[in-house]
Amino acid sequence: MKIRVYYEDTDLGGIVYHSKYLNFCERARSELFFGAGKSPVYNEYHFVVKKICATYHKPAYFGDIVEVKTKLEKLSRVSATLRQSIVRNGEILFEMDVTLVCLKDNRPARIPDYFLELFQKLS
Amino acid sequence: MKIRVYYEDTDLGGIVYHSKYLNFCERARSELFFGAGKSPVYNEYHFVVKKICATYHKPAYFGDIVEVKTKLEKLSRVSATLRQSIVRNGEILFEMDVTLVCLKDNRPARIPDYFLELFQKLS
Amino acid sequence: MKIRVYYEDTDLGGIVYHSKYLNFCERARSELFFGAGKSPVYNEYHFVVKKICATYHKPAYFGDIVEVKTKLEKLSRVSATLRQSIVRNGEILFEMDVTLVCLKDNRPARIPDYFLELFQKLS
């Protein structure tokens, strides 16, 4: 998934504001669903972020087109850990492991098959 | 209501990103409710923005403490128009007229007394 | 220019947060430049928002793909007024007139030809 860096993403340092990389990764996760003709919100199920570990290698700048890559790192019955990286012309700018927990009616729940298939395709 | 300008509010131009002034005004509107011990979401009622006219006079910068001032401009049965200004040390940076429409269950509805009192105090 | 609505664009009302439509319009303005192989920041020239008048017709929702359309409304030596609309499947959700002022070294300046050509193509 390709993302253009706009004014709103930058701060006075002239680079992308640090938390915006998380937004970019979340957009890419949503597109995993949309791209498969599904929605990230299914019946009463959806995911919330439980844990994030991220490393900032190099900054992205206004006008850059970056790409978000997503791989499955670990899949359990109620959670999925993804490794996402943000890349510009083959150069890694940002890497993150994010653990998502599945909720149903706001309680942890077993990931339904509807979502499982998508994660399995990422591995 | 006083608001500090943080990194996230700025863009690479070194000034506050233009749509953020709307956020600042919305925070001030929410605080009108919270400050009176009320909530902007009451039963099935809440407000949505219908119209905005805004003029940008001078930019706000990182670290600035700005103040949002709010006056009632016009009140009807289903909508309220507020005049909000953002001020730094007595200097007006930004002015906006915003028209809010009351919704109940996502349909236009007569503004309940719960909210009316608040607006009337602003005039 | 097509834009997907992501989680970050919504608020607890389940719709796109009102100031985000301004962000969408700004992205479209930036793409006018990028799409023509130019940059919105040229030498010491760039634009700032001077005035905005916007009407919210219908909300956009998570997952929607909306389109931003931009027309030139008025062009003067130092400013340009654009009419931008956000459309979903042919239905207008949002309309805005935005006046941009050209700055050089943070002072109002005559719009350079580099930018003029782009605006003229919009009319």
Place this chain on the structure above:
Amino acid sequence: MKIRVYYEDTDLGGIVYHSKYLNFCERARSELFFGAGKSPVYNEYHFVVKKICATYHKPAYFGDIVEVKTKLEKLSRVSATLRQSIVRNGEILFEMDVTLVCLKDNRPARIPDYFLELFQKLS
């Protein structure tokens, strides 16, 4: 540092959008400087985020007043690791270790005394 949760901070899930907690922590870091009569941008020095590890315990909701607490975890010549937590009524909602690297003219640089004193007070 106390922070109110506003509409803009929430998403359609009705809770604070996950990357916003990073913004809240960044505001608290900026206030460490402002509160001491200093600026986070000093001469050509400033900090960038190098690494973040965060755990989300419980969500924050619209209208909540949360508090950001900051402790020094580790201080080296060029970087500082802070432990920040976001708390609501004594309950921890979010915890994060963030490593900041000092830059001068966008190159890693030894942290000047101007900043060192502030970090040392946090331990």
